[in-house]
Structure formats: structure tokens, C-alpha cells
Amino acid sequence: KAGVTQTPRYLIKTRGQQVTLSCSPISGHRSVSWYQQTPGQGLQFLFEYFSETQRNKGNFPGRFSGRQFSNSRSEMNVSTLELGDSALYLCASSSTGTTTYNEQFFGPGTRLTVL
């Protein structure tokens, strides 16, 4: 089975722009979670989608949004980029929508740099 894929792998944007990141989960997985990793804050949960519905959300401003399609692929969007949004954005998929009993399979990440 192919693993979780994320595109693009690297991205450079300027302040004020918006960006869309894509995540394709492992075939058959219906849950996709997004995480932000920065040197200062470490890994933080952004949101989780299950069967096209946002099931859970972290403490991030409304500039961060996402969606999931019927084929379970997910996108996240960040509008009005700020310098502090520079980070590694990771997505993870699992077979069901709970982190309790299901291993999370992580993608390679998208490294976003905001200038």
C-alpha cells in the first residue's frame, strides 16, 4: 500500500498570501489529521476530518481551514499568511476517526516558509 503523500513538499510564500496544502491518505483510511510543527511550539494539532466532516479542531485562528473530499483526500488552507506560519505541516491518516485505538500514519510533510 502506498503511504500518506503530501504536496507540495516545499513552499515559499510572502506575507499576506494564501496557501493550499494537499494530503492523500493511505487507501481505505477515512480519517485525516493535520498538524503544525515549529521549533518554538513543537507539534500542535490543527484539525481532523472524517468522512468529509471536521470532527475535531485545535486552537488555531480562523485563517486556518481545511476540507476533505469524498475520496478522503484532504486540503488545508491558510489565508493571509504571517511570518509565524512558517512551519512543517504534517498530515496523518488512520482507518477510523479516533486516536485512541488507531495508529496514525504520517506523511512526509510540507515545509512552508513565509517571507
Next chain:
Amino acid sequence: KNEVEQSPQNLTAQEGEFITINCSYSVGISALHWLQQHPGGGIVSLFMLSSGKKKHGRLIATINIQEKHSSLHITASHPRDSAVYICAVSSYNTDKLIFGTGTRLQVFP
């Protein structure tokens, strides 16, 4: 105070040494995850446990629910074990993953 604390933050070892990384948490959890992150960013899930002990090859993970503490042990460490090891807990109330800050391990030949 962080809800998930790891120690040590940095660890250096000689090949063959026995290594222990500790994780303490202060929230109610339904499961605890140990993750490995190599340079370049990719994260691999090593263990997910809610009680007792699990073993996979040279890696052993234990959890004590009463004491809210988990340990990750690496026996006969090898340079390829060099990575950042991250402890994460599934919050019982929110089902969100809360991460520790990670332990950077370097194993020298």
C-alpha cells in the same frame, strides 16, 4: 507547565548502550503514542499503548497509568536509532493528540 513532559531533551549515547526516554503527562488519556522523527521531518509511529508493556525488536515501551508515566527503552542502541523521539497522548476528553517536545537522541559508533 506542559501537559506532556519528556526527559531528557537531548541524549547522547555510544553504540550498544541501553537508552531510556521518559514521558510524564498530566491529563486524562485513553492512549499514549511514541513517535520517531528523522531529520527531514518524516514521522513514524513506534507504539500505541494504553496499559502495560509492548516490545518491537530492540524497542520496548511501558506505561504506568496510575503514575501517568511512560518510558521508551532502546536496547543495544545503534547509530541508525539517532532521531527525535516524541511522546504524544490521546486526550480522554477531546480525542486530540497532545505532544511532548521530543527527545533528540544521537548514537555514536
